[in-house]
Amino acid sequence: MENHTASYIAMPAAEGQTEAFAEFLAGAAPIVRETEPGTVLWFALQADDTLAIFDIFADEEARDAHFSGAVAAALNQNADALVDGGWDDGVVANINNSDVLSVKAPVNLYTATTATYIKLEAAPGKGPELAALLTAAGPIVADTEPKTLFWAALQIDENNFAIFDIFADNSGREAHFAGQVAGLLNEKAPELVSGGWDDGVLANVHNFDILATK
Structure with missing residues (x-):
């Protein structure tokens, strides 16, 4: 696993949307399991009103596949409602590869x-x-x-x-x-x-x- 890559994204929930955002991320796990073979590990995390994703990928190609996959697309679609700052400022700006x-x-x-x-x-x-x-x-x-x-x-x-x-x-x-x-x-x-x-x-x-x- 030492040659693998990782990503960490900490995202503030939009006001009043913490529970809904947590449910969204928890529901994403089966999709990752079924559709992302190159995503070796994936965790949905919560600390109060901050939600986070940590994942490890087999290689850069697998990371690219993850960010163009079904879960990323669904998060993009729902980010304006769930994430403080929306997709650009609440998700993309907080990606640490x-x-x-x-x-x-x-x-x-x-x-x-x-x-x-x-x-x-x-x-x-x-x-x-x-x-x-x-x-x-x-x-x-x-x-x-x-x-x-x-x-x-x-x-x-x-x-x-x-x-x-x-x-x-x-x-x-x-x-x-x-x-x-x-x-x-x-x-x-x-x-x-x-x-x-x-x-x-x-x-x-x-x-x-x-x-x-x-």
Whole structure:
């Protein structure tokens, strides 16, 4: 999966449309399963009035197929009603594409109830070192974190990175943040992450409930 690509889109629900938007995304999962073989993983997520999609693709062609597929078309058609900012400002403007650096392969996906997305900006000149740390972290998560059901390190561009992971419950998330990889990132953050641990990592943690999964 290290050669795969990913996308993350956080979208604010239009006023009074949070429940309808959540139902729309939850209902999209079967369509993704049936029509998008190149979409390897797909998650619909919710944090209060913010809805999000995180997905991983086999390659760029699969990502292009996803964004020209039935779910994207339906979201485009309904965005003016469901998304604050509509299609252009509420969806397209919030797309973050990335390359997958390292993963813990998914296990027991359909038991997952909660997810975390963390965006990291490398300190000046430290992009390659942060990329190396995140790349090396995947096997550590796989070997030491049974409650982390999936984990991915992502590179958005030369200086921007992200981590996405899912858990069966909050105890899994707590174990992850008390684990070896979090400890290593905490130790190295003052050197490698703009803002250090508190302002560069913890301040950028976004926790979500999982609505649906492919």
